[in-house]
Amino acid sequence: MTTTPAKGFQLGSTLYSFTNEWHERRYGFEDLIAEVAKRQLGPGLELIGFSSIRGFPNVSDDFAARFKDLMAEHGLTPSCLSINADMAIRRGTMMSVDEAVAYHAPQIEAAAKMGFPTVRCQFAAPVEVIIRLLPLLEKHGIKIGPEVHAPLNPSSPPVMAWREAYAKANSPLLGFIPDFGCCASRLPATYIANLRRQELPEDLIQLALDVWQLPKDAGWKRQEFARRVEPLNADPADVSALAVMFNILSPGTAEMWKEIMPQVVHVHGKFYDFDEHGDEASIDYNSILPVFHDGGFTGFMSSEWEGHLYMRNVDAFEMVAKHQAQARRVIAKHTGQAA
Known part of the structure; x- marks a missing residue:
């Protein structure tokens, strides 16, 4: 079974989808990677640094080498490393810009060491932090972008502030990571x-x-x-x-992503559950994915199942398989090619 749509962007998984399997100790780190490959849920693999890697952002030579071996062994490709801003990590005070730059830098170094081409950052840090990290990003050829997550959209004031700063910096390494929870038509x-x-x-x-x-x-x-x-x-x-519902999902249209399409560096394919036709029941992938295909996006979309927050005794791997099957169907229909 192919894991890539007919043309355009590529599919993959984030280990965040398997949070329950991880927290319940049903799978270890290497087991999760092996299961993703076994069930053909790649080729892209996304990690959250602090969730998946003990001691992060300190990544030993041995761990980095083992991770690269696992990728080669299982035919997977590192797609994106999600990092943290943690601006309020100290009680009663916020990090300064200098401190935030110092906090982000080793996380980017970890991404480079493990072979990730893209890093997801967070709007919690001022955009000045990311601009000041450009020399480090250029050194490693790593793209970076904050996740445009519900309730934000490409025209929200925080996003606009970053877009304006990006325009001045004029670097192809600076981008955004859409989360499709911004395009919900209803709550699950x-x-x-x-x-x-x-x-x-x-x-x-x-x-x-x-x-x-x-x-x-x-x-x-x-x-x-x-x-x-x-x-x-x-x-x-x-x-x-x-x-809480006002922040986990928000109404939006597929067309709104066209505003930032040239700067999309990665995608979070958020999903929760499916209808009787096998389509995501709250997010209109039939409208969204053609916009990204036609917009020329060729990076990875990580299937990101967030139903684990309230659904138990559900096989997350099966949910991700359903999500990727829908993605292949949608793009195959849109391009007139067999899924």
């Missing part, structure tokens, strides 16, 4: 069912769902939700639990 039925299992009041759930659909940013939605529930004397804990 399984997520809503989980809210009900927690016995949250049905009237509050419905209010939250109504607010989620509104074309506003997450801050506005939280305030609006609070305003609507205030007369109900709701438990603050219930209100807080429901307000």
Whole structure:
């Protein structure tokens, strides 16, 4: 079975999808990599540095060599290393720009040592930090980009600030990593069912769902939700639990990604669950993937299953396989080629 769509971008997996298997110690690090290869869920492989690598960002010569051996043995390709900003790692104070540069640099060095061509950073760090790291990125030929994650979109103020800084820096190494959770048409039925299992009041759930659909940013939605529930004397804990939905997924269109398509360096193919046709039930991949194909994106899309946050006793590898199968179907149909 091919793991690459008919043309254009390539498929892969992030080990984040297998968080439950990892945390429950059903698989070790090398076991996860082997299983990804066995189930043909590559060729791209993405890691989160601090989650997957003991002692990160310190990567020993032996570990880096073993990782490269594993990639060769299993026919996988390092696609992206996700790194952390951790600007508030010290209680009561934020890192300075100088400190943040020093914090990011060894993480980028680790990516280079392990053979990753791309690094995912975070908007939590000022864009000045990334601009100052350009000489290091150029030294290793590594591309970098923050994840444009719900509730953001390419036109959100934080993203626009980075786009403006990028325009001044004018480097092909500076980009963005779209997360398709920004393009949800609805919240997953399984997520809503989980809210009900927690016995949250049905009237509050419905209010939250109504607010989620509104074309506003997450801050506005939280305030609006609070305003609507205030007369109900709701438990603050219930209100807080429901307000999370405004940040995990947000409504958006496939077309919005065209604004930054030339600067897309990697993609997070967020997904949760599937309908009876095998299509992601909340995110319209049938519209999104053709935009990236036609836009000329040729990098990796990591299948990123986030249903593990509330779904148990589900085989994450099977979920990723379904996601990649849909991606192949969509691109095959779009290009008129067999999947």
